[in-house]
């Protein structure tokens with residue numbers, strides 16, 4: 229498979245060695261963009277050899293729009309097809325993120341109502357817990373990447389299936405550590421670069437499978453319990469008074485004979501919601517705190533707005549969130565400059581496709597490079613500058629909507645975008661009201677923020693210490 233297919237011969241080649249070095253030295257998407265920029269800004273498309281196949285990497289908007297609108301022509305690749313019998317396929321199975329056609333529609337129909345009414349009390353209460361943790365280390369550097377992961381795991385556990393991981397107060401409890409071990413094992417890059425090694429006895433992942441069994445036991449128990457509550461009408465009551473968690477909403481929606489869903493399918497969706505919502509929002513919150521710590525003028529302006537809109541409240545209502553116009557622009561610009569999903573999960577052509585003077589044979593893998601689109605000088609003026617005003621309504625409306633792809637696009641757009649935005653706003657309001665944020669003078673990030681590698685889609689971050697100094701109001 230190393231031989232280049234005829235139709236891709238005239239697509240410029242991107243460096244496989246640079247990519248592997250970037251992955252193993254824990255470099256972020258900014259580093260990859262550096263070695264891809266020249267080709268992608270000029271051609272909009274490049275090819276790279278990876279895990280035994282030639283991939284198309286693109287920042288071209290025409291191709292991107294096609295991928296979003298012609299989902300039958302560019303379906304996602306199932307985990308079982310990409311990595312048959314792998315640990316990742318075993319844990320995440322078929323779910324709303326990785327499925328196509330009628331199967332995807334059924335999953336989306338069941339998951340969709342769950343994201344319509346979000347549990348504000350979970351966001352608010354977790355923000356208060358966060359403040360208590362920070363209070364204990366007042367005015368000393370605290371590692372924010374880990375702290376934000378603890379926060380987002382707690383929020384997800386409670387909002388998705390009513391389970392408190394309690395990671396903020398007790399980061400060493402067995403559910404937290406098992407969950408972290410499972411996700412760390414699933415993300416190990418070596419199994420993506422050389423998927424075949426998973427089948428060699430030396431690399432056997434039996435221990436990891438046992439850990440997955442433990443997490444699955446938790447999920448299965450909760451699913452069973454909630455199915456039972458459907459029989460007693462308890463679940464209907466929760467749905468009617470908007471206190472159901474996402475799992476309860478899914479179980480309720482799967483009552484519809486048009487969208488049946490087995491316990492196993494629901495479990496795969498729980499696993500993928502945790503994946504989709506955990507590192508992503510933690511990265512978003514960490515990078516925005518860095519931005520606020522290093523741009524005191526922005527921090528001051530955001531805080532002034534929060535104090536004006538919220539009055540004496542600690543956390544904002546949904547109506548108040550709409551009024552936080554400057555904060556919303558800062559959030560959007562942060563998500564442009566540091567997109568937590570730097571590359572969309574792989575699609576592949578379902579038939580032969582002609583694109584310009586190239587030919588993609590069926591099953592050609594295609595990756596949309598979000599980081600590249602967000603940082604391309606073809607689409608953005610001064611792309612490396614942090615300018616929240618880009619998102620003032622009049623500027624935002626004039627722009628092609630496909631150049632800000634933080635949450636993807638088309639019918640596969642992120643289901644949890646509001647979930648994450650609300651979580652970010654609530655957390656930031658509580659933090660900025662109470663604390664001044666700054667970067668220690670000796671920080672490794674003093675010249676620029678050093679991103680990192682989590683996996684092929686999600687952006688990581690090097691440890692980031694920030695100082696939270698209590699404000700005197």
Ligand code: HEM
Nearest residue numbers: 325504505508509568569573634635636640642643644648
């Ligand atoms: C800053 C935070 C987040 C970012 C940047 C993000 C980004 C994305 C992106 C780019 C996609 C499109 C994937 C594709 O087209 O292949 C997506 C899909 C999805 N996201 Fe998010 N996401 C975030 C938070 C969340 C949260 C909190 C949840 C759930 C609790 C969630 C659930 C989903 C689901 C279920 C899909 C699949 C939608 C579908 O295919 O129908 N996301 N997300």
